[in-house]
Amino acid sequence: MLIAPTYHSVEGAYLALLKLASYDYEHRIDARGNRAREVIGVGFRLPDPRQRLPYLAARKANPVFQYAEALWYLSGRRDLEMIGYYAPSMHANSADGISLGGSAYGHTLFNPADGDTLSPFDRVLELLRTETDSKRGYLPVFSAAELAIADNPDMACLAGLHLLVRDGRLHMVCHMRANDLDCGLLSDVFSFTVIQEYAAVQLGLELGSYTHVIGSAHVNEVNAERVERVLYEAQVRRPQYFPFPSMPAETTPATVAQVLEHEELLRANKAHYSADDIAGLDVDAYWQQVLLLFEVYRQISHDEVPAVSPDVLAALLPGLRWLLGHRWAACAPAGGAR
Structure with missing residues (x-):
């Protein structure tokens, strides 16, 4: 029995979820003025997480931003100076115009928590080096403290990342509080699979599967026209395929x-x-x-x-x-x- 639908690349998962939320949605919501169509509790699996880019002309995916964001995460940053250069719209999510809050996932993952000398990421790697079948390699990102911030403009959509070593491969399960399927999903999967591959390299393991689980999967009405163009292209075009290279084993x-x-x-x-x-x-x-x-x-x-x-x-x-x-x-x- 398959736990989640499996796709050759993120493109297949992206198209399937867009179609589901656009035509077979469960709810219409209007959270904080963002009208959207929503399905609850969905997910997918990528057997090869390196296939992390979609080749759809109508979508105009931006690999420059995607790599910038992945590196921003890996370096543990939260500043707008870097990431705002590649995505000026992110300034709207900053409370002080200088840094980001919950969406700066790398700041949570790659910096030591209060009273610790190692980051949560390094703690999990340390655990997995000594207890290879562990179920405890979980990296929480969403914090309950975010709920106490009035009118929080930047609450983490990522609940956490779960790293699991099985049969010499590093698998990862990503838990999302919510995902904007048209805008956020592609960048999230790109960055999180880069983090997964980076972790596998540090552990000297082969790359395993990536599973993405979403609480609220939605398409915002403001993006409905582009979504229609993307789905139409997927019906009539000749699919493109380009292999994606492996991260070097020497990456540190x-x-x-x-x-x-x-x-x-x-x-x-x-x-x-x-x-x-x-x-x-x-x-x-x-x-x-x-x-x-x-x-x-x-x-x-x-x-x-x-x-x-x-x-x-x-x-x-x-x-x-x-x-x-x-x-x-x-x-x-x-x-x-x-």
């Missing part, structure tokens, strides 16, 4: 810090990289792809170029290049063909 917290040093230079427009510049950096080819994405965004944001440097685009993996070409005109191939 120092690797994340090194990548973010280059990210900060690019974000501040203090560095301009060619593809050869990035290829010459002392960074694994996997992380060079991320820096190529950040250089693309630097050119779009700071240089306002009509077209991104061809050498940078050519150095990207085909799937990333496809996504960028369908999101920004400056990344589209000459003549507009894709």
Whole structure:
């Protein structure tokens, strides 16, 4: 018996849930002025969590933001300075205009709790190294204290992440309080599967399955038109498939810090990289792809170029290049063909 529907990639799960909440929804809700269609208590499983990107032209998925958010989490940050550059809309969720609250999941996961010397993430890894069949590797994120904040603009949607080592593989179950299926689901699955893979690398384990469980799965009415376009495309298009690479076994917290040093230079427009510049950096080819994405965004944001440097685009993996070409005109191939 399958506990949750299984999909080859996040794209299949995304489309199935969009269809469910759009056409077979259980409730119409209007929480804090956000009218939505909702289903309660749903989930899915990805046997290969690396298949974490959807290739749907109408959706215009943004791998630049997705990698930025994943790195923001891995580094334990909560500042708007970094993440707000890639997603200006996130400023609306900040109470002080400087940092984020509940949605800064990495701040909760990767910083020591009061009175501890290790982060919850490191505590769980320590547990799993010594008790491989443990059921206790749970990382809570949502805090009851958030309920006591009047008019809280940024309550955690992530309840927690459960890491389970079984038969030499690291599996993860994600529990969501709520998920905006059109806007939030894709970024959440991307970041959480990166965290899962990062944990597997630290433990020296193979990557296991990823299971995503949602309390309130909803589609906001304001996004209904785009959802219709996405579902229509899924019916008539020829599906795209691009394999996603594995995170290097040598990845450590120092690797994340090194990548973010280059990210900060690019974000501040203090560095301009060619593809050869990035290829010459002392960074694994996997992380060079991320820096190529950040250089693309630097050119779009700071240089306002009509077209991104061809050498940078050519150095990207085909799937990333496809996504960028369908999101920004400056990344589209000459003549507009894709």
